[in-house]
Amino acid sequence: MLRVVIDTNVLVSNILSKTGAPARVIDAWRSQKFILITSEAAIRELQSTLEKLHRSKKYSIPDEDIAEFTDTLRKNSQPVSALTDMAGTIPNDPDDEKFLRWRLKGMRPSSSAETNTC
Numbered sequence: 001m002l003r004v005v006i007d008t009n010v011l012v013s014n015i016l017s018k019t020g021a022p023a024r025v026i027d028a029w030r031s032q033k034f035i036l037i038t039s040e041a042a043i044r045e046l047q048s049t050l051e052k053l054h055r056s057k058k059y060s061i062p063d064e065d066i067a068e069f070t071d072t073l074r075k076n077s078q079p080v081s082a083l084t085d086m087a088g089t090i091p092n093d094p095d096d097e098k099f100l101r102w103r104l105k106g107m108r109p110s111s112s113a114e115t116n117t118c
Helices: 008-016 021-030 040-055 063-076 094-106
Strands: 003-005 035-038 115-117
Touching: 008 021, 008 040, 008 063, 021 063, 035 063, 040 063
Parallel strands: 003 035, 003 115
Antiparallel strands: none
16 A cells, blocks of 8 residues: 655645645545555644644634544554654755655565655
């Protein structure tokens, strides 16, 4: 089965709008079309981002929606640790190095593994 790492921006966009490409990606995951690879650090980053948007009053994101989505991520994704050092791999956007690290951690040892990043 396809294994996918999803950027936090895609997850946030899904919460803000239930239409569009991010929502279709999450719908596919919820329909078990692929395995979502994530980490506790990524889920905490998502939660923090959503809480900041909520506090800014720019977006109305109920606390229950944040809790439900992050709980669903914890229960229904493949967790990986974020220990691999990828420093300097993506010089133009070093914050995204963690996604590469999680992708590599989530890959199966066999060469037939499919892992994509959204």
